Amino acid sequence: MTRTAAQISSPDLARRLLAWYDRHRRRLPWRAEPGELADPYRVWLSEIMLQQTTVATVGPYFQRFTSRWPSVKALAAADLDEVLTEWAGLGYYARARNLHRCAGVVAMEHGGRFPDTETGLKTLPGVGDYTAAAVAAIAFGRPATILDGNVERVIARLRLVTDPLPGAKPKLKALAAQITPTERAGDYAQAIMDLGATVCTPRKPKCLTCPWSDACAARVEGVAEDLPAKTPKKAKPTRRGTCFFLVDADGAILLRRRVESGLLGGMQEVPSSPWIEGAETVAVSDHAPLSGVTWRQLPGMVRHTFTHFHLELTVLAGRVETGPQVADARWWPVDRLGEAALPTVMAKVVRHAMGHLT
């Protein structure tokens, strides 16, 4: 005899999940009270920050952003460099650049109000399929179908979708749409993500407490933990480069603004050579920000891993009397580095260098 998952209607699945959510709902800074709609600005801001980023990491950033810029108009009036400074450490810096652009569009072209439909939201910079659906549902009550990593996992298991991601996305979205209710759309969207985050987890799913357990085809087959399938990832190559840590007589450090596109775009860096795969050493004279400086190689190196490559940075240190003008660069007092848009890899370089200079 073959065991099969129980046939449960879509409305019943949605009802069960909402009942589960009412009992287990987490209180998060950007969430409204049950059944109510949240402030679109806060929903949008949180969704951008939460892209590929954990709730725990986002928390303090969200608090600082909303405290400093309480509305989309306030954010639109800020300088990009201020936004990048507040975003420093959160990663994926194109999100911050698009966030600022998007605030400008909403303020200037929409009178400070976010579009209230999925298609309208999707026209905004940095707002893709997922975020448009999430804001439409959570801020405006639209019955949009969200498809994030959590939903992909929940639906792949519930419906036993064994096709690998990302190719399986259209099928998963269609299956998810069959269950999406028209009522309490925002609560449902957050409920299904919470289910994936706390019950239908990547490893060791807690099927015994899952409101969809009896309907889950993967659980019946004993393969829940193996889904969703994913296409294998490429191995990360290693790139190497050299950073030039320059200090003047007042203890100020030379930082340079990176070009406003690509990796760490618009962020500050300790002046560095290009990062090259397979490179061993870099000729100092080719990339030093200033000539006539005696460079001393610091012991050890700074290691950092990005999404698609490992990085090994050699750090050279030098001193000058009074900080001279250097193109595209600024002298930063050490006690004011908090005002610099320093990505984590460069914060590591500064820490490494300071540790060897004292």
Place this chain on the structure above:
DNA sequence: TACTCGTGGAT
């Protein structure tokens, strides 16, 4: 479609 684009925590 496949690649680029950060970071920190869990395993």
Place this chain on the structure above:
DNA sequence: TATCCAAGAGT
């Protein structure tokens, strides 16, 4: 230590 993963978007 190595790998995976987290409320993805842009090109």
